[in-house]
Amino acid sequence: MPRSLRSTATRVVSAALVAATALTLSGCGGSSSGSSSNGVTTISFWDNNGGPTRTPYYQELIKRFEAANPSIKVDYLGLPADSVQQKYDTAIAGGGTPDIGGVQQSYVAGLIARNALEPIDDVADSATLKGNIDPKVLDTIRSTASDKKLYMLPVSVNLDILWYRSDEFAAKKLTPPNTWDDFFTAAQALTDPAANTFGFSIRGGAGGTQALLSIMYAYSGVQTSFDSSGKSTINDPKNVEAIEKIAALYGKETSKADVTNGYKEMSAEFDGGTAAMMVHNLGSYADHQKNLGAGKFAAEAMPAAPDGTRTLVANAPDGFAVFQASQHKAEAKKFLEFMLSKDSNSYWNQNVGQLPSNLQAQKDAWVQANPALKVGQTTLAASTTHIVDVPRYLPQYGSIVESQMGPKWQQVLLGKLSAKDFADQWADLTTKAQADWVAKHPG
Amino acid sequence: MTLTAPVPAPVRPAPTRRPRRRGWSPYLLIAPTVVLIAAFLLYPIGSVFYYSLQNYNVTQPYDDGFAGLANFRHMFTADPLFWQSLRTTVIWVVAQVVLQLLLGLLLALIVNERFKARGFVRALVFSPWAVSGVLATGIWVLLYNPTTGAAHALSLMGIGSGDTAVLSQPTSAFIAVIVAELWRGVPFFAILILADLQSVPADLYEAANTDGAGRWQRFRYVTLPHLRGAIVLTCLLRAVWEFNNVDLIYTMTGGGPANETTTLPLYVARQALTDFNFGYGSALTVVSFLILLVFSVVFLRVTKYNAGRD
Numbered sequence: 001m002p003r004s005l006r007s008t009a010t011r012v013v014s015a016a017l018v019a020a021t022a023l024t025l026s027g028c029g030g031s032s033s034g035s036s037s038n039g040v041t042t043i044s045f046w047d048n049n050g051g052p053t054r055t056p057y058y059q060e061l062i063k064r065f066e067a068a069n070p071s072i073k074v075d076y077l078g079l080p081a082d083s084v085q086q087k088y089d090t091a092i093a094g095g096g097t098p099d100i101g102g103v104q105q106s107y108v109a110g111l112i113a114r115n116a117l118e119p120i121d122d123v124a125d126s127a128t129l130k131g132n133i134d135p136k137v138l139d140t141i142r143s144t145a146s147d148k149k150l151y152m153l154p155v156s157v158n159l160d161i162l163w164y165r166s167d168e169f170a171a172k173k174l175t176p177p178n179t180w181d182d183f184f185t186a187a188q189a190l191t192d193p194a195a196n197t198f199g200f201s202i203r204g205g206a207g208g209t210q211a212l213l214s215i216m217y218a219y220s221g222v223q224t225s226f227d228s229s230g231k232s233t234i235n236d237p238k239n240v241e242a243i244e245k246i247a248a249l250y251g252k253e254t255s256k257a258d259v260t261n262g263y264k265e266m267s268a269e270f271d272g273g274t275a276a277m278m279v280h281n282l283g284s285y286a287d288h289q290k291n292l293g294a295g296k297f298a299a300e301a302m303p304a305a306p307d308g309t310r311t312l313v314a315n316a317p318d319g320f321a322v323f324q325a326s327q328h329k330a331e332a333k334k335f336l337e338f339m340l341s342k343d344s345n346s347y348w349n350q351n352v353g354q355l356p357s358n359l360q361a362q363k364d365a366w367v368q369a370n371p372a373l374k375v376g377q378t379t380l381a382a383s384t385t386h387i388v389d390v391p392r393y394l395p396q397y398g399s400i401v402e403s404q405m406g407p408k409w410q411q412v413l414l415g416k417l418s419a420k421d422f423a424d425q426w427a428d429l430t431t432k433a434q435a436d437w438v439a440k441h442p443g
Numbered sequence: 444m445t446l447t448a449p450v451p452a453p454v455r456p457a458p459t460r461r462p463r464r465r466g467w468s469p470y471l472l473i474a475p476t477v478v479l480i481a482a483f484l485l486y487p488i489g490s491v492f493y494y495s496l497q498n499y500n501v502t503q504p505y506d507d508g509f510a511g512l513a514n515f516r517h518m519f520t521a522d523p524l525f526w527q528s529l530r531t532t533v534i535w536v537v538a539q540v541v542l543q544l545l546l547g548l549l550l551a552l553i554v555n556e557r558f559k560a561r562g563f564v565r566a567l568v569f570s571p572w573a574v575s576g577v578l579a580t581g582i583w584v585l586l587y588n589p590t591t592g593a594a595h596a597l598s599l600m601g602i603g604s605g606d607t608a609v610l611s612q613p614t615s616a617f618i619a620v621i622v623a624e625l626w627r628g629v630p631f632f633a634i635l636i637l638a639d640l641q642s643v644p645a646d647l648y649e650a651a652n653t654d655g656a657g658r659w660q661r662f663r664y665v666t667l668p669h670l671r672g673a674i675v676l677t678c679l680l681r682a683v684w685e686f687n688n689v690d691l692i693y694t695m696t697g698g699g700p701a702n703e704t705t706t707l708p709l710y711v712a713r714q715a716l717t718d719f720n721f722g723y724g725s726a727l728t729v730v731s732f733l734i735l736l737v738f739s740v741v742f743l744r745v746t747k748y749n750a751g752r753d
Contacts, residue, residue, distance in 0.1 A: 110502040257608030396501035399718040410701035
């Protein structure tokens with residue numbers, strides 16, 4: 001080959017290689033917001049917990065929505081629950097957020113802080129939904145944002161309850177644990193270390209501090225997260241007493257393995273017969289039903305404080321948010337309204353075993369026939385029930401509760417830290433974060 | 444009319460080899476590699492150094508900005524978990540490298556001998572190395588599970604109690620993850636040492652035999668000096684690897700209970716994945732990087748790695 005030709009060829013090949021590399025490197029961007037063509041608008045919808053137990057029902061609802069709205073097409077994308085936050089973070093940084101997405105209130109504050117979400121009060125006030133979404137839950141969601149607007153709408157409502165093995169309670173002639181005295185008596189009566197059976201399962205691992213909050217506020221009856229001076233109530237003497245009493249169960253009325261229990265392990269102990277009681281939300285109903293079958297377990301509201309009030313820590317509801325960068329907000333809101341309408345909300349929750357957020361759907365026969373959901377519904381509706389809104393709007397909330405206090409809760413269980421010091425440290429961090437937040441959000 | 448002398452024809456310079464014009468071709472040819480290295484190595488490393496000097500927490504965007512050395516000051520003066528995780532990391536690395544070296548050397552010496560079914564035993568010794576990290580973790584988590592695992596089986600035979608939750612007690616959890624990682628890591632040493640063992644010249648052993656050296660002396664004065672280079676390099680590689688090990692501890696204990704098994708890289712991972720505090724996470728990473736850099740240089744100096752090579 002003549003030299004000139006060869007060097008041209010070399011240059012062409014090198015240029016091609018460079019171009020190919022550049023293309024490979026740039027091939028990871030792109031927006032996922034919807035598009036319009038032929039009069040049909042496509043909106044993107046991310047499910048924050050995709051999988052066989054949820055995806056088919058979303059797909060069915062999308063089919064129904066598209067049939068009723070031929071000019072809108074919904075693109076569904078199911079994301080794994082444990083990496084969905086990262087996916088949203090990357091999408092916000094790269095400008096590729098969906099039009100509408102599934103979110104949990106626990107990380108909504110972070111999304112609001114970055115102006116990623118669109119206020120959707122108008123959807124809650126639409127003809128279909130006005131007055132039909134549980135106002136207590138809407139208040140909890142409003143507390144997430146400093147401007148008190150709604151940035152998400154709940155698809156289900158949830159609350160922590162006390163699950164107990166009704167068969168074992170009956171065998172020992174124990175009454176269902178309606179007060180804390182009942183609870184501690186039952187925990188002791190149902191423990192037999194020789195047979196490897198224990199009265200209670202403590203959640204010491206992932207999610208353990210969140211469960212502890214539920215227990216201590218129910219025990220103490222303290223009704224606010226902060227006192228009038230802005231100080232956290234976590235180290236209120238009654239809360240400290242609750243922590244002490246629960247920690248005292250560890251290794252005696254609970255298995256020693258409980259210090260690292262996440263939901264899976266705790267639920268396995270309960271369903272496997274090692275533990276007779278556990279605290280978790282309504283979401284575990286399906287697991288108990290599958291593993292134990294009807295008649296062996298039951299749900300009871302969290303035991304009441306001595307004065308009879310039932311104090312519940314607001315559960316972070318699961319729901320939907322419309323993204324600020326969306327080009328098709330009207331269509332996204334229409335889809336959202338459809339998803340929360342009575343029929344869709346009832347269909348969805350019946351299939352995933354949750355309590356509908358739509359009050360009309362809550363009246364459906366299938367809810368009334370499910371004993372656990374019925375307990376949840378009556379508890380939420382009762383006038384003696386009080387909801388404590390934990391400060392999920394604090395950007396540091398997740399970090400304080402999970403990463404910082406999680407390991408310290410384990411130290412308390414292992415006897416390496418006193419309940420008082422633990423509660424003081426937790427309260428300090430929360431009080432400081434609150435003061436910082438108030439300073440940055442005047443008014 | 445004057446006659447002018449004929450002008451001699453200009454002499455053409457003797458044809459010389461024209462310097463070859465390379466132009467941009469070589470640069471274009473190496474450009475893809477340079478671009479890839481820059482994009483996937485230099486840029487990420489540079490950005491870690493950059494973010495270590497920043498406040499960068501995605502949940503608190505209003506605090507983002509230049510932080511100077513504040514992240515490092517907090518780390519050294521106000522973060523007990525940094526020191527605790529560093530201590531745990533050092534114990535972890537020393538335990539892993541020393542035990543893996545001793546056990547790997549022992550196994551390599553055994554499978555280097557001639558005996559029946561040697562091929563099968565070699566395959567067995569090396570098999571853990573072929574098991575993927577996630578699978579290895581899965582196996583050990585099941586083994587340690589108090590209701591289904593080895594502890595449960597032992598308790599059924601009357602040894603120990605069924606309540607023995609190895610991974611939930613601080614001391615036993617750390618020992619348990621060390622054992623699991625040893626299982627996975629020993630074959631690495633064994634493979635590399637065995638490869639080197641097979642290259643020891645037989646005449647050295649013959650000469651040693653002639654000089655009346657016993658088994659131990661042959662090992663001490665022939666085998667070990669020959670293996671020196673392999674051992675030094677393997678130890679260094681392994682130390683860096685074990686320092687950065689996240690997968691096994693993360694999946695088995697998540698750093699718990701009560702942070703007792705939290706190593707430095709695990710702490711970094713948690714800063715990024717659960718706290719979204721990339722600024723502080725980057726600062727921790729920079730410190731880890733510097734520790735490893737200093738360690739590597741000192742290690743190679745002390746072991747005189749280069750001096751021993753031809």
